[in-house]
Amino acid sequence: MSLSGGIGEERFFSLRVVSAVQDTDLSVILELAPQSSDAWAFRRRPGQHLTVRRLVDGREFRRSYAIFNPPTERMLALCVKATPGGAVSPWLAGLRVGDMVEASAPYGNFTVVPDATRRRHYIAFAGGVGVAPILSIAAHLLDAEPESRVTLVYDADDGGGIMLLEAVKALKDRRLERFALHIPAIGGDGGADGGVDGGGEGEEHRIRRLSRLHDFLSGGDELYLVCGPGPVVAGIRSALLDLGVSSDAVMSEFFSAPAPAAAKEKRRSPRSRRSSGNIVYVGQERRWTCAYDPARGSILNNLLSAGAPVSFSCKTAVCGACRARVTAGEVDMRRSYALHPADVASGYVLLCQSFPVTDELVVEAGE
Numbered sequence: 097m098s099l100s101g102g103i104g105e106e107r108f109f110s111l112r113v114v115s116a117v118q119d120t121d122l123s124v125i126l127e128l129a130p131q132s133s134d135a136w137a138f139r140r141r142p143g144q145h146l147t148v149r150r151l152v153d154g155r156e157f158r159r160s161y162a163i164f165n166p167p168t169e170r171m172l173a174l175c176v177k178a179t180p181g182g183a184v185s186p187w188l189a190g191l192r193v194g195d196m197v198e199a200s201a202p203y204g205n206f207t208v209v210p211d212a213t214r215r216r217h218y219i220a221f222a223g224g225v226g227v228a229p230i231l232s233i234a235a236h237l238l239d240a241e242p243e244s245r246v247t248l249v250y251d252a253d254d255g256g257g258i259m260l261l262e263a264v265k266a267l268k269d270r271r272l273e274r275f276a277l278h279i280p281a282i283g284g285d286g287g288a289d290g291g292v293d294g295g296g297e298g299e300e301h302r303i304r305r306l307s308r309l310h311d312f313l314s315g316g317d318e319l320y321l322v323c324g325p326g327p328v329v330a331g332i333r334s335a336l337l338d339l340g341v342s343s344d345a346v347m348s349e350f351f352s353a354p355a356p357a358a359a360k361e362k363r364r365s366p367r368s369r370r371s372s373g374n375i376v377y378v379g380q381e382r383r384w385t386c387a388y389d390p391a392r393g394s395i396l397n398n399l400l401s402a403g404a405p406v407s408f409s410c411k412t413a414v415c416g417a418c419r420a421r422v423t424a425g426e427v428d429m430r431r432s433y434a435l436h437p438a439d440v441a442s443g444y445v446l447l448c449q450s451f452p453v454t455d456e457l458v459v460e461a462g463e
């Protein structure tokens with residue numbers, strides 16, 4: 097049953113918990129089943145995530161979770177790490193078979209479209225829960241590209257056990273010949289010694305990271321996939337570029353904001369923002385128009401105040417749920433961690449980070 101919305105807009109569906117299994121001391125694996133009439137909405141690409149919504153005493157909380165099983169499977173598998181005191185994760189981690197969850201349709205562009213004729217080496221670096229979308233992508237590519245191989249370096253420094261360890265090992269067992277696995281915490285099958293991040297800051301840490309990453313480069317037609325906490329992803333990404341890897345060959349997804357980079361961005365002088373004007377939001381089924389009120393902040397907040405059904409989750413530039421395309425006018429976008437530079441060049445913005453620069457602005461719900 098669709099609870100609300102149209103494509104690219106606010107929409108939540110009821111999903112049934114069909115399995116709940118303890119993963120580590122802190123994490124639980126949930127399998128969720130959409131109702132058969134909603135199956136169309138859960139067709140997805142590997143690496144995508146969804147937003148879970150929970151209402152507590154009339155207050156709404158939203159969190160984004162990556163789907164870790166391949167898109168060929170009907171169920172949606174999530175790994176939920178319970179954050180003590182959290183509004184959503186402890187509740188999710190405590191659900192039992194038969195309980196219901198409200199979730200959005202899958203979204204996100206940290207994905208690879210397989211090509212059965214391709215022969216490529218994919219090298220993935222996952223930090224903590226960042227392994228979830230990587231696992232989905234790796235499983236799908238190994239199924240759909242018989243000539244390709246995958247190397248996964250999993251820095252599982254979680255403090256509460258290695259998340260999704262059994263699922264990662266099961267993929268390794270199924271694809272022994274084409275899946276190389278390095279988990280520094282328990283040793284790897286390719287001789288890796290120590291994580292690629294290694295902890296710490298400064299020049300010494302940077303050099304350590306560069307030398308470790310260097311072991312995984314082979315100078316061919318690789319695609320690098322990096323996913324995890326913001327500081328780790330930012331560090332690995334910049335180290336890969338320092339080692340001469342082309343930015344086109346690195347895909348990354350942040351699970352939290354990379355703090356030092358964010359601080360730098362804040363110092364950048366913003367473009368001259370408007371204090372009035374109109375915003376038009378073009379959804380699939382109708383348009384919404386509102387007068388911009390700077391006191392409300394971002395374009396997202398203005399549209400939500402006007403009742404427009406815009407998707408969102410984190411409001412911190414990380415999840416990408418509020419992605420939209422500017423079709424008329426201009427915006428000043430503060431941060432864009434969830435967007436690839438090519439998306440930005442094509443006019444995509446994050447509405448939670450954007451402010452009008454022109455009096456008239458039209459944004460379109462974005463895939």
Ligand code: FES
Pocket residue numbers: 407408409410411412413414415416417418419434446447448449
């Ligand atoms: S709501 Fe998450 S990026 Fe805007």
